[in-house]
Amino acid sequence: MQRLQQVEKRIEVRPLEQVAAPEAGAAAQTATTQAEPRIDITPLTGYSDLDRALGISSVAFHHNAYTRLTIVGYPYEVSGSDNTKASRVSGYQEDNWFRRYFIGLKRDISLSVKMRSGSYEETISLATLSSTSDRNGLSWNRDVVHDVTGFPWFLVTRDASAPVPRIAVQARYTRAMESGVATATLQATLGAIKAVSPQSTVVTTLSEPATRDRAAAIDQVINNLFASEINETHHSDRNLVWWRADGGIRVAFRVPKSTSDWNGQYDAIGSWAIGFAPPRPSLFSEWHICQAETPAYRCKSDYATAEQAAYATKNAANILRYPLIKTSSGVITIRKWILQEDWYTSAQSSFIGDARSDKLTANALCLTTAEKVTELGLNDIDAALVTWAMMKGLPPARAMDATAWTAPDCAAITQRVG
Template sequence: MDITPLTGYTDLDRSTNTAVSLHNMYTRLAVVGDANEQNGLPGQEATQERGYETRQWLQRYLIGLKDDINLSLRVRTGSYEETISLATLSSTSDRNGSTWDRDVTHDAHNFPWFLANRDAAAPIPQLVLQFRGSRAMESGAASAALQAALGAIKTVSPQATVITKLSEPGTRERASAIDQVISKLFSSKVGETHRSDRNLVQWTAEGGVRVALRVPRSTSDWDGPLQEVGYWTIGFAPPRPSLFSQWQICEPSSKATYCMRKPEEAKKAILETKNAAAILSYPLIRNSAGDLTIKSHLLQQNWYVAAQTSFVGNVLSDSGTANFLCLTIIESMMALGLNDLDAWLVTWAAMKGLPQAKAMHPAALSNAQACVEVTKSVSAS
């Protein structure tokens, strides 16, 4: 018996054992849609349309009707949360006339990267797929209101390129705000919810979770036959060993670029093309006031400023200060949520690209053990 006839849920990875290791790597959410639409392509079969049904003026004058349908997805992985509206269909028919508003997310990939796991305790993605549908004798335009609200939230919320301790609160508040807007606009006269918790190590490159949406064929008959709108595949992008390079772990093919089968091969390619200026300019957070880059973040740290004023021109003393700087940069980057490779790359970039104190002895860095180890670790050889 299908107790959720309006929505479908399929685990595409249940019978596979080919998951890609995400150990100490980054990934991000990926939503790929397949809306059941006719795009006018040669040889493509036309699909049955959901038309825009009108009512006579007297019916509209006597009874105002408002139909709303929304399918949304909420994902939580560790400290990272995201809420996505997959489809919204709204119509209003009252004395003022008839309006229709339909909004469909076909593909969504512009999500922040996050570190999957640094140890054996991988985060467990929690998926909540929620359908809300209602028919009420009232007026309004929920779809337009939803898109306006989403636009306002995204405008005022900082946009994270990577999930770190700096961006965690903002992403949680943004996801919560979007979820609250959807809940308020779409009263759950009809509601269906699917929940899933699955360890991140069980997600495969070509798999994921497939969700489907079916709606009444007639906007005026919720008890009539259903028609499939389409489906979306929810998954995660191929893992990346570093935020500062496009190289990823995947099977090379004619359609894929920057693919390496083995993490060791990808790491070598990353180190061969490393660029100090690009690393330092990498944005941790984007907002209307400007980007918070790695460079600006480091220069704002009290310990960094204090260390720069501690150089005195003595090789022994300055080597100790330089050693402290390299160790602290590594620790601070890993505390933010970067992996060890990127923490070393940031430290190397800081040595190469940040202005050094004039009083620092020329041999300070080459005599600081932590700095020497970083240089060796990021060597491409």
């Protein structure tokens, strides 16, 4: 157990003075732990858990509500301020023509994040740095993401089977031969390099550059005849019990100062905060459950108040226009989805203008609509709102008694949403 506690402390990456002391009787082992050398096995990336560092929030995450992924980037720039100011600029270093002609190299280093919750997955590239050097010249591509918004909302259910969101952050470096030399044998490649290299029987200031370039080219052929790859991945299950509006995880991205020395010094190029938006009880309302209102979030302090605010701002036309999915053939809104469902068209044809019969049909339709909405992955609040919008916003059946929507379950939904 003591050993397990020590492992957990190293994972949390907290200063030793902030770590609670082990059980009595382990003082000698504690001293050994403090003296142990510690190594960073993921030099390209830095990881910190802001939720755990800040502690459980006084505002709990409410289940049966929706949230979505949030990503805020802090790439470093010389013109930046505070925690985004860079100390220097990374330029574009050229390879000489000799090296390019014989050793075409493509280098890529990237940072990406994947979030998975149940069957829902998102993958986002945060930064990609590429360079290609071959006989055709040199090219560089640097793609850096700052903020990412507009992720889809997903429901965090209240039952024990609710999936736990998992975030995986991966840094990857690849280096591969790009020219036709990569397919040649090593001896043939070395022979070609020597054949075009300036020859000399004595090392002079005139021959030194060519000799140095030839040696470097040979070294690279030996080292790079086959592609090399580095992968670093951090996995984190995000227990929303720890959720905080100012929490999440923070990932730093680092690159080596020299592309030829991956065991040397590294420079940080930026960091990204990855978290989840404050919960909202309805897709059809902008009200969230949070304490401090911001331009991005309208806040109510508790679930019940946010739910009532969602009902108070309901609009049948807006609910029916809500897009469920966009396909190559167009947008499927809630309205279009309902109208194309067999259970709805069947119910419409069952209305006959008789009060008692039509109330039974309407009651079954209200129950079925709410059930089908929850099967889509929405909560009971939105199931009630969609059912209400169906009653208020869709044209009634041609033969339908005016009192049909007063059926018990339909009336209960109308009373619930107000």
